[in-house]
Amino acid sequence: MSGGPGPGAPASVRPAPDPHGLRGKAVLVTGATGGIGAAIARRFSAEGARVAVAFRSDREAAEKLAAELGAAEDRALAVRYALDEPGSPARAVAEVEARWGAVDVLVANAVRWGVRRAPGSRFEDVPEDDWLPVVEANLAPVIRTVQHSVRSMRRRGWGRIVLISSHNALGGNPGQEFYGSAKAGLHGLARSLMWDVGQDGILVNVVCPGLTTTERVNSGLPEAVRARETAATPTGRLSDPDDVARAVLFLGSAANGNITGESLTVTGGR
Numbered sequence: 135m136s137g138g139p140g141p142g143a144p145a146s147v148r149p150a151p152d153p154h155g156l157r158g159k160a161v162l163v164t165g166a167t168g169g170i171g172a173a174i175a176r177r178f179s180a181e182g183a184r185v186a187v188a189f190r191s192d193r194e195a196a197e198k199l200a201a202e203l204g205a206a207e208d209r210a211l212a213v214r215y216a217l218d219e220p221g222s223p224a225r226a227v228a229e230v231e232a233r234w235g236a237v238d239v240l241v242a243n244a245v246r247w248g249v250r251r252a253p254g255s256r257f258e259d260v261p262e263d264d265w266l267p268v269v270e271a272n273l274a275p276v277i278r279t280v281q282h283s284v285r286s287m288r289r290r291g292w293g294r295i296v297l298i299s300s301h302n303a304l305g306g307n308p309g310q311e312f313y314g315s316a317k318a319g320l321h322g323l324a325r326s327l328m329w330d331v332g333q334d335g336i337l338v339n340v341v342c343p344g345l346t347t348t349e350r351v352n353s354g355l356p357e358a359v360r361a362r363e364t365a366a367t368p369t370g371r372l373s374d375p376d377d378v379a380r381a382v383l384f385l386g387s388a389a390n391g392n393i394t395g396e397s398l399t400v401t402g403g404r
């Protein structure tokens with residue numbers, strides 16, 4: 135007979151439920167000061183994970199979020215992470231490993247936004263100084279971050295990697311050739327990497343948000359565009375950051391047992 139408490143055991147000795155198998159796991163969320171990143175960090179923390187809240191410029195916001203998620207009890211940590219500084223991914227991963235022994239779950243969510251091509255302008259007229267940083271920052275540093283994170287996942291024989299792409303990488307969007315190119319690279323990364331890491335218990339997937347109502351989107355989206363986008367969405371509403379976070383939580387947890395190399399869109403059916 136197993137020594138575990140039976141169904142009639144008092145609540146105090148019954149183990150707390152851990153449906154996602156995340157209690158105590160170390161999770162690195164890049165871009166965690168942004169709309170979607172903060173929602174992801176909160177979801178993992180609510181499951182009992184330790185969350186490294188990675189920021190680039192907004193240290194104050196990162197420290198505030200880490201305090202909310204239990205920094206004082208060693209359940210969260212603010213970590214600097216910049217896509218456009220080559221040594222930054224290694225330093226951020228090393229900081230998490232030094233504190234918690236590994237990165238068990240990586241959510242590569244940070245984004246370097248770029249200038250959107252003006253309507254009526256031509257693809258070939260976009261200066262390289264405008265587009266190259268977008269392509270460079272949104273692909274190679276993510277690969278670098280995955281490389282560093284995978285080492286400790288392999289050592290532990292378990293890991294989850296979730297790459298945040300965009301619906302635009304699959305469906306295309308006028309004016310987003312450069313951002314779309316970099317994001318599309320993440321799908322190629324997941325499809326090939328799954329072979330190299332799969333037998334070490336590591337699953338790698340991509341989540342593709344559609345237009346999502348973050349603060350940045352809410353403050354910059356013209357009402358007419360919002361109405362048009364909403365009307366074109368089968369569910370009749372745009373995703374909010376927590377819609378994306380719940381998909382990431384599933385793929386980035388032990389509740390995901392054997393799904394790898396997949397792309398999941400969170401678009402309300404578009």
Ligand SMILES: NC(=O)c1ccc[n+]([C@@H]2O[C@H](COP(=O)([O-])OP(=O)(O)OC[C@H]3O[C@@H](n4cnc5c(N)ncnc54)[C@H](OP(=O)(O)O)[C@@H]3O)[C@@H](O)[C@H]2O)c1
Binds near residue numbers: 188
């Ligand atoms: N919101 C949408 O409609 C939408 C749609 C499709 C896909 N996505 C994807 O979802 C993810 C999150 O987007 P979001 O809307 O939540 O963005 P957001 O609110 O603008 O937040 C962006 C985050 O990325 C960080 N960041 C900016 N530049 C960086 C750099 N050079 N290096 C490292 N970090 C940097 C910011 O940190 P600091 O503030 O500290 O600088 C912030 O934490 C992105 O991968 C994005 O491509 C979003």
